Amino acid sequence: MSETNIRRHKTRTSTSETERTQTESVRTCPECDGRLLTDEEHGELVCGDCGLVVEEANVDRGPEWRAFDSAERDSKSRVGAPTTKMMHDKGLSTNIGWQDKDAYGKTLSSRQRQQMQRLRTWNERFRTRDSKERNLKQALGEIDRMASALGLPQAVRETASVIYRRALAEDLLPGRSIEGVATAALYASARQAGTPRSLDEIASVSRVDKMELTRTYRYVVRELKLEIQPADPEQYVPRFASDLGLSDEAERRARELLRTAKEAGIHSGKSPVGLAAAAVYAAALLTNEKVTQSQVSSVANISEVTIRNRYKELLEAANIGLFA
Numbered sequence: 420m421s422e423t424n425i426r427r428h429k430t431r432t433s434t435s436e437t438e439r440t441q442t443e444s445v446r447t448c449p450e451c452d453g454r455l456l457t458d459e460e461h462g463e464l465v466c467g468d469c470g471l472v473v474e475e476a477n478v479d480r481g482p483e484w485r486a487f488d489s490a491e492r493d494s495k496s497r498v499g500a501p502t503t504k505m506m507h508d509k510g511l512s513t514n515i516g517w518q519d520k521d522a523y524g525k526t527l528s529s530r531q532r533q534q535m536q537r538l539r540t541w542n543e544r545f546r547t548r549d550s551k552e553r554n555l556k557q558a559l560g561e562i563d564r565m566a567s568a569l570g571l572p573q574a575v576r577e578t579a580s581v582i583y584r585r586a587l588a589e590d591l592l593p594g595r596s597i598e599g600v601a602t603a604a605l606y607a608s609a610r611q612a613g614t615p616r617s618l619d620e621i622a623s624v625s626r627v628d629k630m631e632l633t634r635t636y637r638y639v640v641r642e643l644k645l646e647i648q649p650a651d652p653e654q655y656v657p658r659f660a661s662d663l664g665l666s667d668e669a670e671r672r673a674r675e676l677l678r679t680a681k682e683a684g685i686h687s688g689k690s691p692v693g694l695a696a697a698a699v700y701a702a703a704l705l706t707n708e709k710v711t712q713s714q715v716s717s718v719a720n721i722s723e724v725t726i727r728n729r730y731k732e733l734l735e736a737a738n739i740g741l742f743a
Contacts, residue, residue, distance in 0.1 A: 448473065504580040505563060507555040512546050515539045551587065558583050558601040561626070565605055568624040569616050579608035582643065591642055595635055598626040603636040607645055615650045617692045619720045652677050652686065655695035655719070662718045663710055665703055673702035676733045683736040689729070693721050697729030704730075705739070 448455060453468030457477075464474035486492035502509045515538055519527045527535065547553045559580055566576045582604040586592065592600055602625040609616050622629040640647060653674055660670040676698045680686050686694055696719035703710040712723045719726075 504577050504584065505559055507552055507559055508546060513542065515542055554592070554597060555584070555587060558587075558597050561598055561601040562605050565602065565621070565624045569609075569620060571605070571609055571614060571616070572612075575605070575608045575612045575614060578611060579605040582607055582639070582645070585643055586639055589642065591639065595638075596627060596631070599631050599635040600639060602627055602632050603639045606632070606636055607640060607647060610647050610650060611645070613654055615654055615691075617655075617720060619692075623720070650691040652691040652694040652698065655692055656699060659695060659699045659715070659718055663699065663703070663714060665699065665708055665710065666706065669699070669702040669706045669708055671702075672705050673698040676701055676737055679737045680733050685732055685736055690721070690725070692719055693725045693729050694733070695719070696721055697726050698733055700726055701730040701733050 446455060447453065448466035448469060448471055450471050451466065451469045453466045455464055455473060456467045457463075458465055462475065462477040463472050464477065465472050515535065517539075519532045519535060521527060547556055562576060562579050562583065566579070579601075583601055586600055586604065602621060606616070606618070606621050609621075618629055618633065622632055625632060627635075639645070656670060656673050656677070660673065673695075677686070677694060680694065680698075696715050699719075700710060700712060700715045703715075712726050715726055716723045
């Protein structure tokens with residue numbers, strides 16, 4: 420080793436030893452080697468054993484405001500919005516407002532409006548720099564639109580976005596439409612979250628037909644190895660009962676009819692939506708609530724014939740006399 424390298428090595432070693440010594444001296448009391456504590460109220464660094472004040476007038480790096488609950492803390496926090504899978508850039512990009520006004524609410528001049536429009540154009544181009552980002556942006560917008568129309572919660576939308584991102588990353592889109600894969604991801608997400616929607620409901624708000632949706636859904640589930648349990652008819656009961664304005668007693672009786680049908684094994688091979696609609700109609704009859712088959716059919720989006728056939732089977736399984 421040359422003399423210059425030896426000198427550099429000694430200098431580096433001495434520097435690291437000095438930093439280590441300084442770090443240790445800060446952690447321990449210089450008088451009694453006790454443990455140092457931070458007094459945030461007075462801005463001091465004191466020894467927990469002998470009470471020696473090692474540092475004072477420390478910089479308070481916390482917020483200058485106080486909050487007494489989580490809502491107040493969130494409202495006063497000045498950090499940006501949380502990241503989300505619902506946006507193609509996860510919400511980390513800059514958005515330029517569409518209003519041509521300055522910070523004081525004054526209207527911009529003609530020249531300033533033209534400049535802001537150019538900035539919006541270039542900002543949009545930078546946000547979607549390649550075809551995959553444009554694809555993702557379109558698909559996530561489609562998922563959000565359909566979820567809003569179906570009244571699905573935010574958690575379902577986030578999960579659907581993750582499923583679509585996985586499909587895009589594993590190159591499952593060639594030969595399939597963006598809308599088809601996005602709809603399949605939303606349908607799978609709703610079933611995973613326990614808030615399922617029927618294929619007819621999904622197809623009614625989608626831009627693809629039911630056949631393409633079914634085919635794409637099976638392909639996505641198979642290729643991504645998604646674990647999705649068969650839909651439980653009881654999961655549809657609260658929504659149907661709420662839309663029809665039924666009482667809690669009717670909803671409870673509908674759940675009991677479905678549980679009895681499961682024990683008897685008559686639910687196998689039948690549509691869970693049809694069974695749920697029939698159970699709601701039968702429960703309404705048992706509780707003397709005025710609901711017609713046409714109303715249940717409209718809410719559940721199935722035929723009245725299915726309701727008539729299924730509700731008789733449910734009542735027979737429960738050993739209850741048939742109603743006219």
